[in-house]
Amino acid sequence: MSRNFLGMKHLKKEDVENIVNRAYQYKNNSSLYKNALKDKNIITMFFENSTRTKTSFTLSAKKMSANVIDIDYQKSSMQKGETDFDTITNLDAMHPDAFVIRHFHSGYPAFLSKFTDAAVINAGDGICEHPSQAILDLVTMFEVKKDIENLNVCIVGDIINSRVAKSHIETAKMFNWNLSFYGPKTMLPKQEWIENIKIEKDFESAINDKDFIMLLRIQLERKSGSNLPSLSEYSKFFGINECNIPKDTHIMHPGPVNRGIELSSSVMDNSEYALITKQVENGVFARMAIYDFCLN
Ligand code: CP
Secondary structure (H helix, E strand, O other): OOOOEOOHHHOOHHHHHHHHHHHHHHHHOHHHOOOOOOOOEEEEEEOOOOOHHHHHHHHHHHHOOOEEEEEOHHHOHHHHOOOHHHHHHHHHOOOOOEEEEEEOOOOHHHHHHHHOOOEEEEEEEOOOEOHHHHHHHHHHHHHHHOOOOOOEEEEEOOOOOOHHHHHHHHHHHHOOOEEEEEOOHHHOOOHHHOOOOEEOOOHHHHHOOOOEEEEOOOOHHHOHHHHOOOHHHHHHHHOEOOOOOOOOOEEEOOOOOOEOOOEOHHHHOOOOOEOHHHHHHHHHHHHHHHHHHHHO
C-alpha cells in the first residue's frame, strides 16, 4: 500500500516529524537507505523547468536502489496531442510504484492521484504548494537549531506567487512558528486571507529578531516583475546585502536565486549567513525520507 505526498496541508504533524527525523538519520548513516527501494520503479514527470528538485528526486531514488524513468515532456507523445491525463493513465498501466510530478497547474498532482494506485509525489504545483521544499527547509532548520518548534521566521518577496510560502503557512501552524511576510504590497496577500500571519510594516522589523529569513525569487516567468517598478528598486528596498544583514540570523532561499536582486553575491556566497547550498544538500535526504514515507 503506497501513500501520496501531495502537500503540507494533507500531512499530520506526526508524519512531518517522522519524515524530517528520517531525513536527518539518512544524512548521518547511509546504511539506513541503501537498497531501501530495491525493485521499485519511479517515474518523474516535470512539466515545468527544474534543476534542484528533479535532480535530487532522481539522485535520492538511485541512492536507494530504485529504477528511475524520466518522461521528457518535450520528447513525449504529449507533443502529438496526448493529454496529461491520458499520459498518466497509460503510464499507470505499466504499474510503476510512484510518480513524481511538477506541474504548472495548481492542484494537478492531487487530481492525477485519483487515477493511479501508484504514490503521487508533488514536486511543486503552480502557485499552490512545494511540500518537498518545506521538508528540506525543516531538515536544514533542525540541523542549525536542533528544534523546529516556536521559530521566528519571516518570508520576504513574492508571497502571492510562491508555492514555498503556501507550504510554510501549513508548517507554521504545525510547529507554532511566529511567521511573518514582507514584500511589495502588490506581492502580498490581504491580511484577512492569512489569519495568524503578520504582515511586516517595514524592512527593519521584518529582518530583526528572526531565527530564519527566507527570501523568495522574483518569478519572472510568472510575470512577477510586472508587479514592481523595477528590479533594482526591489533589490534596494527588499534585498539582503552585507550592509543590512542582521547578526545572528540565517538566510534561506529555495533557489534559483536572482543573484544581486533578492540577495547580494557577498551574502549569498558566505556560508556563515546563507544556508542555500546546505538546503540543496539536505534536499537529497529529505526526498529519500519522502520516498520512504510513500513506499515503505
Ligand atoms: N527550489 C526549487 O524548486 O528549485 P528547482 O526549480 O530548480 O527545482
